[in-house]
Amino acid sequence: MKIHKGHHGNCCCGKIRGFGRRITPARHAVLDALSTRGEHLTAEDVFKASSRRYPNIGLATVYRTLELFTKLGMVSKFDTGDDKARYEFADGPHAKGHHHHLVCTSCRRIVDYTDFIKEEMDLLHKTEEGLSKKYGFKINSHVMQFYGLCRDCAR
Amino acid sequence: MKIHKGHHGNCCCGKIRGFGRRITPARHAVLDALSTRGEHLTAEDVFKASSRRYPNIGLATVYRTLELFTKLGMVSKFDTGDDKARYEFADGPHAKGHHHHLVCTSCRRIVDYTDFIKEEMDLLHKTEEGLSKKYGFKINSHVMQFYGLCRDCAR
DNA sequence: CATATAATTGAGAATAATTCTCAATTATGT
DNA sequence: ACATAATTGAGAATTATTCTCAATTATATG
Numbered sequence: 001m002k003i004h005k006g007h008h009g010n011c012c013c014g015k016i017r018g019f020g021r022r023i024t025p026a027r028h029a030v031l032d033a034l035s036t037r038g039e040h041l042t043a044e045d046v047f048k049a050s051s052r053r054y055p056n057i058g059l060a061t062v063y064r065t066l067e068l069f070t071k072l073g074m075v076s077k078f079d080t081g082d083d084k085a086r087y088e089f090a091d092g093p094h095a096k097g098h099h100h101h102l103v104c105t106s107c108r109r110i111v112d113y114t115d116f117i118k119e120e121m122d123l124l125h126k127t128e129e130g131l132s133k134k135y136g137f138k139i140n141s142h143v144m145q146f147y148g149l150c151r152d153c154a155r
Numbered sequence: 156m157k158i159h160k161g162h163h164g165n166c167c168c169g170k171i172r173g174f175g176r177r178i179t180p181a182r183h184a185v186l187d188a189l190s191t192r193g194e195h196l197t198a199e200d201v202f203k204a205s206s207r208r209y210p211n212i213g214l215a216t217v218y219r220t221l222e223l224f225t226k227l228g229m230v231s232k233f234d235t236g237d238d239k240a241r242y243e244f245a246d247g248p249h250a251k252g253h254h255h256h257l258v259c260t261s262c263r264r265i266v267d268y269t270d271f272i273k274e275e276m277d278l279l280h281k282t283e284e285g286l287s288k289k290y291g292f293k294i295n296s297h298v299m300q301f302y303g304l305c306r307d308c309a310r
Numbered sequence: 311c312a313t314a315t316a317a318t319t320g321a322g323a324a325t326a327a328t329t330c331t332c333a334a335t336t337a338t339g340t
Numbered sequence: 341a342c343a344t345a346a347t348t349g350a351g352a353a354t355t356a357t358t359c360t361c362a363a364t365t366a367t368a369t370g
Binding site: 311312313314318319321322325327328329330331332333334335336338 | 341342343344345346347348349350351352353354355356357358359360361362363364365366367368369370
Binding site: 177178179197198199214215218219238 | 366
């Protein structure tokens with residue numbers, strides 16, 4: 001089986017194995033899809049892309065795999081107000097690829113932005129700590145995104 | 156028809172009428188449900204609560220009404236990772252009731268917090284302005300919430 | 311106040327994303 | 341190579357939400 005290439009390297013297999021889960025062609029195909037097809041993919045997107053490399057893959061498997069990867073922290077799942085979950089590789093909060101989303105509520109375009117990320121992360125971190133202490137939560141993740149109308153839709 | 160009481164007062168009818176929409180018992184029941192049954196209600200919750208005052212109300216009407224109120228900015232719709240939309244009265248970003256959410260991914264408990272709200276709002280405001288300018292978006296709303304395990308679920 | 315008209319409604323069917331079931335297949339430790 | 345538990349594909353099942361449509365009703369107007 002080919003080693004997974006791309007900017008997410010090969011740490012993935014280790015992570016999967018570490019959880020007593022197996023490396024399979026289906027999971028490989030999903031990894032490939034995620035790293036080559038870009039950000040904020042729907043399950044359907046991932047399914048189509050995975051099918052190219054591994055035509056037999058089933059949609060249910062894609063869902064199961066995305067769920068697994070999300071649980072392992074390799075993938076982040078979020079939604080943008082339509083009724084489809086979105087998935088993308090999770091660049092941990094401090095990696096360079098880390099970004100938030102700006103969503104057009106009319107045409108559904110999604111812009112990744114990294115502006116203000118430093119300030120945002122600082123505040124998020126501070127808030128997490130405060131809330132953790134005050135409410136006894138062990139905070140694992142956050143969502144922060146903006147909704148509006150893009151230039152084209154606004155006029 | 157009785158005037159809607161509660162901390163959201165009677166501005167609602169004006170807002171509804173202002174959009175050329177009508178005041179109906181069904182809409183009243185939904186308003187009541189929202190103001191007496193608290194925060195982060197599912198459509199089903201609202202349906203049940205509304206049914207008490209107005210037994211004939213249909214679920215579809217509840218959905219339609221919540222959608223309308225959301226469009227009018229009176230209600231905010233959000234989700235917390237299960238597959239149900241949540242609704243609550245929208246305390247505008249600068250009202251005293253304004254809060255964000257802390258969600259337990261295990262038991263689904265939702266904590267409203269207002270800590271750090273000032274800093275959060277300042278940053279959100281600044282970010283909105285910056286993104287607005289840079290990407291040409293007219294930003295209308297944002298989501299900011301934290302996910303984790305509550306004290307009980309963490310052990 | 312009565313009337314006309316367009317908005318609204320309830321009920322149930324339809325939709326669509328996601329999850330479940332189950333028998334067949336396959337990755338992995340030995 | 342084998343045994344075994346994990347994984348899979350296919351399609352059925354689930355579930356929140358939206359749609360359809362005929363019947364009802366809020367409201368402006370005379």
